[in-house]
Amino acid sequence: MGGFFSELGAYLSSANSRSEILGDLLEHIYLALLPLVLGILLAIAAGWLGQRWQVARSVLLVVSNLLYTIPSLALFVVIPGIIGSKILDSVNVIVALTIYTTALLVRPVLDALDAVPPHVIAAATAVGYRPAARFFGIELPLSVPVLAAGVRVAAVSNISLVSVGALIGTGGLGVLFTDGFQREYFSPIVVGIVLTMLLALVVDLLLVYLRKLLTPWERATTSKTAVKVAAA
Amino acid sequence: MTIEFKGVTKRYPDGTVAVDNLNLTVEDGTITVFVGPSGCGKTTSLRMINRMIEPTSGSVLLDGKDIRDSDPALLRRGIGYVIQHAGLFPHRTVLDNVATVPLLTGWDKAKARKRAAELLETVGLPAELGKRYPAQLSGGQQQRVGVARALAADSPVLLMDEPFSAVDPIVREELQDELLRLQTQLGKTIVFVTHDIDEAVRLGDKVAVLRVGGVLAQYGTPSDVLRHPVDDFVASFVGKDRGYRGLSFLSSSGVEVKDAETAEIGSTLPGTNTTWLIVVNTGGQPRGWLPPGSTVDGPITEEHLVAGGSLYQQGTPIRGALDAALSSPASLGVVVDEAHKVIGVVTARQVLEVIEGQPQSSAL
Numbered sequence: 041m042g043g044f045f046s047e048l049g050a051y052l053s054s055a056n057s058r059s060e061i062l063g064d065l066l067e068h069i070y071l072a073l074l075p076l077v078l079g080i081l082l083a084i085a086a087g088w089l090g091q092r093w094q095v096a097r098s099v100l101l102v103v104s105n106l107l108y109t110i111p112s113l114a115l116f117v118v119i120p121g122i123i124g125s126k127i128l129d130s131v132n133v134i135v136a137l138t139i140y141t142t143a144l145l146v147r148p149v150l151d152a153l154d155a156v157p158p159h160v161i162a163a164a165t166a167v168g169y170r171p172a173a174r175f176f177g178i179e180l181p182l183s184v185p186v187l188a189a190g191v192r193v194a195a196v197s198n199i200s201l202v203s204v205g206a207l208i209g210t211g212g213l214g215v216l217f218t219d220g221f222q223r224e225y226f227s228p229i230v231v232g233i234v235l236t237m238l239l240a241l242v243v244d245l246l247l248v249y250l251r252k253l254l255t256p257w258e259r260a261t262t263s264k265t266a267v268k269v270a271a272a
Numbered sequence: 273m274t275i276e277f278k279g280v281t282k283r284y285p286d287g288t289v290a291v292d293n294l295n296l297t298v299e300d301g302t303i304t305v306f307v308g309p310s311g312c313g314k315t316t317s318l319r320m321i322n323r324m325i326e327p328t329s330g331s332v333l334l335d336g337k338d339i340r341d342s343d344p345a346l347l348r349r350g351i352g353y354v355i356q357h358a359g360l361f362p363h364r365t366v367l368d369n370v371a372t373v374p375l376l377t378g379w380d381k382a383k384a385r386k387r388a389a390e391l392l393e394t395v396g397l398p399a400e401l402g403k404r405y406p407a408q409l410s411g412g413q414q415q416r417v418g419v420a421r422a423l424a425a426d427s428p429v430l431l432m433d434e435p436f437s438a439v440d441p442i443v444r445e446e447l448q449d450e451l452l453r454l455q456t457q458l459g460k461t462i463v464f465v466t467h468d469i470d471e472a473v474r475l476g477d478k479v480a481v482l483r484v485g486g487v488l489a490q491y492g493t494p495s496d497v498l499r500h501p502v503d504d505f506v507a508s509f510v511g512k513d514r515g516y517r518g519l520s521f522l523s524s525s526g527v528e529v530k531d532a533e534t535a536e537i538g539s540t541l542p543g544t545n546t547t548w549l550i551v552v553n554t555g556g557q558p559r560g561w562l563p564p565g566s567t568v569d570g571p572i573t574e575e576h577l578v579a580g581g582s583l584y585q586q587g588t589p590i591r592g593a594l595d596a597a598l599s600s601p602a603s604l605g606v607v608v609d610e611a612h613k614v615i616g617v618v619t620a621r622q623v624l625e626v627i628e629g630q631p632q633s634s635a636l
Contacts (some may be wrong), residue, residue, distance in 0.1 A: 114567045161325070163361070165348070167421065257405040
């Protein structure tokens, strides 16, 4: 154990490896979060379609389930053949994770949109909202609470999947694992695991905070209930 | 603004007919109530006025103009709509809910909010509620906000779809009174949907009774519908007490008010009381009855009195006169003036004679 810690200390005290770790971390964030944002946007677009046409809804749900079952490594390898990118290009990871995020979020988006009370939607129509303005002004903001849970799962899933990309040579904290294994050097592996977990934790907390920021009415309502309970 | 239904039919693809050849004109500046059991097409009819539902055949005209010539969203911004459960936007503050239509039509935010604040006052809500979210309001308050939002369009037409059905009876009555009060100020053309015949009779200048399958059974004044139902369906729908309730629309002119003996509270009574005596306060307002056969030593106090029945204010419909007589321990209905001063009594017999003597067509 003592040997391991002195090895870890030596690894971390090297400015070279620290800057390498930082670079990997930043790339990891980029590779995980860009697909998250793209996937959310695509899933919302899919949700819009699925809510309007029953056929689109069924097709979307089946296709998203199927896509999510494709192993990530297989997807990383197949994508260059489909979109014509280089095999080591990080765009492969971004495309693959966007597909996963979208697939993961199609159902939560549909559930979230379904959860908007019909009389609220009817009221919006009745006061003169056009369909697009109603979607962005009423339905989407109201679906945030249900949608947020799905986004948190997708975020954590992306952060963990980016590491797999290292096997096909793209960056991110996964590089620390491949490096470590090749050199039988455990420090980078441990640092990689710890940083991946910390990153997932921080991103998750940020998403919880973002959800709160986007749903001020929920806090107002809960605090009132709390007061009522206290009074009773 | 008048609203005309011309041969309007709504048939769904599965063959269900929701509204069947509806012909009806809603007069300018009146409250018209569509009433009927569920499945009678009352809400469907309402929603065809602002194109939330399109008729299969026939047309709806606003002031003679076919609504199909208007863009649906623009048409709706010009028609106030109050929905069941208020339908407020939960993620927007009360003020922003009310400001919805002004904002949609391109007002700047400050002006729209100023207008919204005025409207909160119009519907009787304190200004500080404006900052809250709908879920922090009671059902009755939410419904008032719903009305304020509908008024923000400042349109001559107001559609109300069972707006008060989700609140408790006391609040409902308050809201109904409030609507009648607002209507005397605003003079809108209001179409109101309900399944509650009492609400229909209370609010409507005209009542349209619809039967299942979307057929108009009867269209007339509340008094017409209560007193002269066209068929068994309408008769059973308006209910068992319709004869008595119909008296709410019958004038009480002709009911002769007899003089009554009164005594002021605090005065003394010589000997034994021989008749039912109305005891009044110094303002002449009734406090109760002193029964015959009672003796009072010293001044008359509240403790000597038997509680009275309902009071009948002269000039109000005859239903009040009959109720006053029937509820009085003396079988004499106490008649008061606008200041609630006793001016005399009526008997049930007198009232019934007047009712029997009134031709049916003299209903208001």
